Structure formats: C-alpha cells, structure tokens
Amino acid sequence: MHGVPWGILQWFILFWVTMSSGLEERHSMVVWVTVFGLHPELRQIYYKFRRSCNIIPKSLQFNPTFNFTPITLLLKFSLHNFNMSRYASLYTNPQGPGDSRPTALQVVQDEQMQNQLIGKTAVITGVSSGIGIETARALAVTGIKLFLTARNLDKAKEALADFWNPDQMDLVQLELSSLDSVRVAAKTILSKTDELSIFIANAGVMAVPELTTTADGFEEQFATNHLSHFLLFELLKPSLLKASTEKFQSRVVVVSATAHRMQGIPASNDYNYETSGASAYTPWEAYARSKTANTYMANEIERRYGYRGIHATSVAPGLVASNIGRHIPQEVMAGVIGDKMHEVQSLEQAAASTLVAAVGREWEGRGGVYITNCSAAERGEDDGVSTSYTYVSHTYNPKDEQRLWNDSLKMVEKWNDYSTEDI
Template identity: 35%
Template sequence: MADRITTPFGFESTAADVIDDVDLTGKSAIVTGASSGIGVETARALAAAGARVTLAVRNTTDGDRVAAAIRDSTGNTNVDVGAVDLSDLSSVGAFVRAWSGPLHILVNNAGVMAIPELTMSASGHEMQFASNHLGHFALAVELHRALAVAEGARVVSVSSAGHLRSPVVFDDIDYAFRDYDPFGAYGQSKTANVLFAVEATRRWADDGITANAVMPGAIVTRLGRHVDERVAAAAMKRQQTVKTVEQAAATSVLLAASPLLDGVGGRYFEDCNEARVVDRRGAPGRGGVAPYALDPAYAERLWDISLRMIG
C-alpha cells in the first residue's frame, strides 16, 4: 500500500471541524442507524453542509424526532426518514425500491454489538454478521446504480477496533460448529466491514465509487446495550480516552465529504488519519488495523460469499 494518508485533523477534531467550508448542496446522502449516537451527528454535519440527507432507521418514530431536530438546528429542510431493518433483507430491498435519483454519499453506520446468545437473522445468519455486514452489503450492492450515476460517490463503512478480535472465519461464519463468542462474532462482522471497503473500491473503481472503513473511537452509545457494565468499563479503560459524539463522528464525516479524500479508497481510518497496520492485538501505541482486514484475496472471497448469502 502507498504511504499512509494523514490530514490536519486528529483525535479531538469534531464533525463540524472536518466539514467546515465543504458545500454539499445538490448532493444526496444516506446514513444508516441515524436515530442515535454517531449516526445523528454524522447526519447533522452532512445536512449542515447542504446535503439532502435520509436517515435510514429501524424505529421511524425516533427517526422523525431526530430529523426534526436536525432540520431545526441546520436550517436544512431536506432531511428525510426511511425505514430499514438491516437484519432483514426484504426490508433492505423495500428501502432501495423507494430510493430514486443519484446517491453521492452512503454511510453504513448502524450496528449491533456483543449479542449475548447466538441469534439468527430472518435469512438464517448470525445476527451481528447479518446486521453489521450483510445488510449493509446488500444495501450498497442494490444501490450501486444510484452510486454510479452520482459520478464520484463515496461509501463509508463504519468498523471498529473490535475487528482486531477476529478475522472472518470463512468456514464457519454462522457458528454452526464453534462455540459462540459475542465479542468474536462482533469482531468478525467488523472485519467484514473493512474487507467490504477494500473490494467495493476495487470492483467499482470504473464507476468512480470509493469506499473506506472507519474506527470512530471509544464512545458510550446504544451500540453497547448488550454489554455488561463491568465489561464496558474495562473496555473503556483499555481505550484510555473516550470521545464525545461529535468527535466520534468526525472520521466518518471526513471520509464522506472532505476533498482531502478525493479518489481515496480501500483503506481504514481512525482519528481522522489512515491507521497503521499492526501485527497483533494490543501492540504498543493506539489502535491500528489487522493485515487480514485489508487482504485483497479475503476481500474478494467475502464479496462472493456475501452475494450468495443475500441470494
């Protein structure tokens, strides 16, 4: 890979900082999971820059409340809500059928973490993999034409440092044979988010589409609702520093809209800069990305498997 990309922004930068002076007037964006946490601030920043923003959410009552608040705070009336349950492929299909026109920005932000018991989706796949990866994969693939006609579209795949807990175990993605591990399953799904960005950039380069993955940072949101408080506290201690929601949304917004990232794809960013590749979890220094998450052969294999999984 070429030299790591750096920007003037860092850990303390906010979504408002990275999008300052960026004009998204006339552009359309979708942000999944935009009824709480990082998704709200990502959507707010894009709307503040003038984009038409659709909040793709499971709970449209919460979505309507957030959309109204964003319209009030930004003065942008073009903030809409669409219903989608990413664990249900028929719901993803219905959302896509309701979409019209080009799509300039797709932020695959929604996620679930550390579901205590092995749970299967409607399509028969482990729920974290189904929600965090497969649903977003189907959404992007089915919106490919809308992304292509936008000429220069960007996809942001929200991953996590949790990807360091597990590669994609191709021979047993759905835990048919191995013991279920809530954090291992989460890690596998977050690795899949990075691999998606790698392969989407390769496959869709001729359409002008780029995709990158992001680690937002440690933050307390509804994502961790399944996690025991003691486990959460220990995880936060390991991260050492917790971000505000505005700071946590910064890297997603940077990848979605900043001209600094024009033409850049297939990479993993944290704290508004491309992450270093590490050879083990817990290596000295903050963060990093595992080599297996950027492996082009794994990325291609996952894409083919995911196509079969979504039918």
Template identity: 40%
Template sequence: MPAPTNPFQPYADRYLDYSNGNDARPTALDAVKDLNLVDKLQDKVILITGASAGLGSETARALHATGAKLYLTFRDKARGQATAEELMGSNPHGKRPTLIEMELASLDSVREAAKQFLDQEKRLDILINNAGIMAVLEGRTVDGFETQLGVNHFGHFLFFQLLKPVLLASGTSECPSRVITLSSAGHKANGIFLEDLDMSKQGYQPMIAYAQSKTANIYMANSIERHYGARSLRGLSVHPGLIFTTQLGRHMSAGEMEAFAPMAHLARSPEQGAATSVWAALSPHFDSRGGLYLADAGVSSPADEDENFGGPGYAPHAYDEDAEEKLWKLSYKAVGLQDDEE
C-alpha cells in the same frame, strides 16, 4: 484553531494530548467547517443508515449543515422523526431530511428501503453504512444469518448492491461517489471464519462475532474500491473510536464492559466519534484514493504490537485480497444476487 493542512492526517496533533480538560479532538461539525463546506453541497444527496441516535444522528447533524439532501434510515419511527426535528431545529435553513424505515436484520426490509429511496431519487453521492449492533446474544436474523454478521454486513451488502447503479451513475472522475462503512477497532480480535460464518462449529462468543462482522465491514469497503474505484465509486472504512455514551454496547455483559476500563482514556463524545465518518465522506483527498481504513479523522496505519486494543491502528488481516474476494462472492449468493461481473 487553524484549519488542518495535512491531507491524510489532518488532526494528528489534536490526538496527542487531550487530558486535563484540554480535549481539542475535532467534532463532525469541525470537519465540515474546516473543509469550508457549510451550505456548499446543495446539489448532493447523502444517505445514512441508523441515523436516529448516537453516531448516526451526529453524522447527520454535521452533514445537514452542508446543505445536502439527506435520507436517513431508522428502525424506530418516533426516534427517526425526533432526529429530523432536531436537525431542522439546529439548522432551520437546511433541507428537511427524508426518513426511510429499514430493519437490517430482514433482507425484505432492506429491499423495500432501497425501493423507497430509488422511487424518489435518481442520484446518490454518498452512502454511509453507519447502523450496527454489538455483542448481542446468539441468534439469527429473519433470513438465518448469525445476527451480528447479518445486520452489520449482509444487510448493508444488499443495500449497497441495490443502490450501486445510482451510485455509479452519480460519480464522476472529478468527484466520485463514496460508500463509507463503519468498522471498529474491534476487528483486531479476529478475522473472518469463511468456513464457519455462523460460528456453529467453534461456539458462539458475542465479541468474537462482533469482530468478525467488523472485519467484514473493512473487506466490503476494500472490495468496493477494488471493483468500482476505476468507475468513480470509492470505498472507505472507518473506526469512530471508543464511545461509551451511545447504546451500541447495551448488550455487553459487566465483564465485557470491564475489559474496556483500561481504554477509558481513549473515549470520546459521539460528536467527536462522527468526525471520522464526516471527514471520509467529504474530504476531497479521497476523490483519488479509496480502500483505506480511517481512524482519528485521518488515514490509519498498521497497529503497533504495544498499541492499546482500542487504538487507531488496523490488524494485518484487515487487508487480505483473497479473503475479501471470497467474502464478496459468498455475500452475493447469501443475499440472492448474481455477481454482475461474472
């Protein structure tokens, strides 16, 4: 199949009809090959959070093929080691990934993980905030945040801020550094409850809390672009698509899972789901453009009124500079950092 030519919707035709066994939607490795980057990024350093299973491991597998040096965070040591062995098995000539333990539900763990990375590296070209949880029962992180917002947003916010100096130092005007943050079509359910982030006033609902955290992921990517795009650091958010074969939805009730039944035809494999993250990380077309929401391995557009909830479009609230800036400043305080621009 020929390589794509449209820079911002490179695979649009492959998402038009993938029924009847004719599924040509790209995989993450397809993106690497189509960009002609196999073994071409020997001097790059890439860090992926939550890389020991599902989307994370498939993202790592594709990026390992570029020859880049990979750092992978994990919660389960055995699974992290297994992923590293699998990567070396599929690409014996690649660099052995370095594993770093990190629990996003603990800011102390995030600080330690960032320290471990910075003790070993002086550059970071691409950070992929892949780790996340979905629809968990009501709870609090070690630091008192609502669990989904704490893991999906605050943990990654702190991790980024601690790695920001090396990201800024590694980027150039010709080749900016990038931060790719996984969001979800789930953000379309609702935005951010700035006056009720822990949902204690309105009452906790797992999928509403998930939507809030996924909107926060988009806001963080947009804010990174707004604050640091001119300093050669790009921010992008990604919807990987509906994937029923990972463990992300393991906390969902039968009723919540049933709600996804009408969207079953949109489902894709983890290899296909990781394509958008990899395209965001590698496509040269994003050297000069950030602050974008990507889906179906291309730049998304506003969701149509009749679009399926799991579709590639984004909600109107996905771009709200006032709310983004409020969350940005609030997040600094929440993780105990001083805004370096104040």
C-alpha cells in the same frame, strides 16, 4: 503501449516493485494515483492487466472520464498532506469527551463544505441514536439531500428534531436484521432519486450475548453489521455510479471498529457458526468478525468500482459512549475500556472520521483504506487488542476480501435485483 512515454513506463515498473513489497500496507496507493492519474492510457493498461488476473471481475468496465492533470494532482497531494496532519496532534494527548479532538461539524467547516453539496444526495443508516445523529447533523450543513434510515421512525424523529428539515431530509424505515426490509428501503429511496453521491453504512449492533439467528437464517451481528449493508450497496450501486462526477466521485463509508483487530472472517461454511456450532459463539468474537467484514466490504468496493468512480473507505469511530453497547453489562464495558477512559470521545467527536471520509478533499478519488482518528491508520502489532487505533495483518487481505464478497453475493442472491454481470 503506443503513446506512453518511456518515463511513465519507468514509473510503471517502480509501481509494481512497490506493489510487491507494499500491497498490505497500501504504500503503493500514492504511486498509483501519481502515475495513472497523469496518464489515462497507462491507467487503462493497468486496469486491463488487473482484469486479466481476475483482480477485477471482467464484467466491470473502465471509466475513462476520471482523469487528473499534473497540476491537479500536485494540488491534491498538497491538500492531502495538509489535511492528514491537521488533526494528528489533537489525538496525541486525549483528555476525554469534549477535548480538543475534532468534531464532525468542525470537519465540515475546516473543509469549507458548508452548502457545497446542494443538489447531491446521501444515505445514512442508523440515525435514531449515537454517532448516526451527529453524522446526519454535520452532513446536513453541506446542503446535501439526506435519506436517513432507522428501525424506529418515531424514535428517529425525536432524535433528529433539533435540526430536522423536511425539505432536505427523508426518513426511511429499515430493519437491518431483515433482508426483505433492506430491499423495501432501497426501493423507497430509488423511487425518489436515481443519483446517490454518498452512502454511509453506519448502523450496527455490538456483542449480542447469545447466538441469535435472523429470520433469514444469518447470525445477527454478521447480518446486521455486514450482510444487510452489502445488499443495500448492491441495490443502490446504479445510483452511485450514475451520480459520480470528476469533481465529486461517489463515496461509500463503512463504519467498522477497532475491535476488528481481534478476529478475521471465518471459513465460508461458518459465517453463522453452522460448522463450529453454537458453543463456539462468543459475543466479542462475532462482533469482531462482522467489523472485519465491514472493512473488507470497503476494500473490495474500491477494488471493483474505484475505476468507475465509486470509492470506499472504512472508519473506526474509536471509544465512545453510545447505545450500540446496550447488550453489554457495565462491568464488562469497563473492563474493555480499562485505563483508556481519557480516550473516550463525545458522539460529535466520534463522528469526525466518518465526515473526513465522506467529504474530506484528501479522500477525493481515493479509497480502500481503513481510517482512524481522521487519518489512514498506521500498521500496528498483531496483538488482538480491541482498542488500538492501528491496523493489523488481516485488515488488508485481498484474498479474503474477494472471498467474502463472492460469498455475500450468494447469500443475498434471493433479494438482489442485479446479477454480478448486470452492473
């Protein structure tokens, strides 16, 4: 404790009081950034304590380079408070697609990020349709180099034609239902860059009607929405670590969904309904499980790698008309939306939260948070409602987050180039 002022130690005690009562709701995040950003030595003490408790794997190393001065933190929190309230009023009275709610491009403009990421690199999965197109369109304005993945490259070329720039963008074939394809895609990307500043796990499937198993033996929604993105992160992780700087720490944005509120993750022996059986499968439950897995992946990335300069958030785009629901009959989708047609957004608006997480200054050096409507979601009722923008008790569950991570490592071990001790 040598060199740590008593005043800071008092803040440390206050922090743990906050942690004990507010871990689930993440209220302690503000205390953590304030205290440990101000004093690197105390931050390292806290890091070592978390490693000793196995909250962070002992194989991970503390990165001492990401520190902030008091004035930097004051500016950061002033900007954070401004940005968190900037869009709040625009979501209070939605009027349907194209209303006053922000678009992804507006977020980039409001953040004054035009041409500010030249020389950096990003990966976005699923750009042949839906919000993936608008995510790529808006992120391109920052000047960042884009690796864009799609299952069907011809379809992607057509979808991206009106803003395609061959000097800035590369298309990479990726079939997320195949872990072999994930491995090939990662190698393709890494053959062209060894530094990656932003990884957006956007692609997904929704409510597959019947229990379907991939060639690798995994339930399709779990494999496509979670497991393949988990493997892709593992393979791209060295480039994310290398690219992270004090000015712009690497970011991972995992696209979850409000539907995650319906269901947590299953037991470790039932991810693929191997225990409960095919008769237990329902399209929406499986989708919700996979979306909770998306949120858990982001939370656990932050826990394991936030100290090393990789920060992860999960985002819910909200209600939007896109082809992710192509499996769902129109009458079923109408029942899901119910009387919330006025909350439906355009694709450009639905991508806004992703851009806030990817380039918003309020998320610099922060993560482990579930974002809706361009802001950290507030606590809601545990009512199982799939269209609410609040979070529920299982949205943050460190025990299950770590269990899913360890289970996922085992499931992708055959395709993973790195052991848990390598990086």
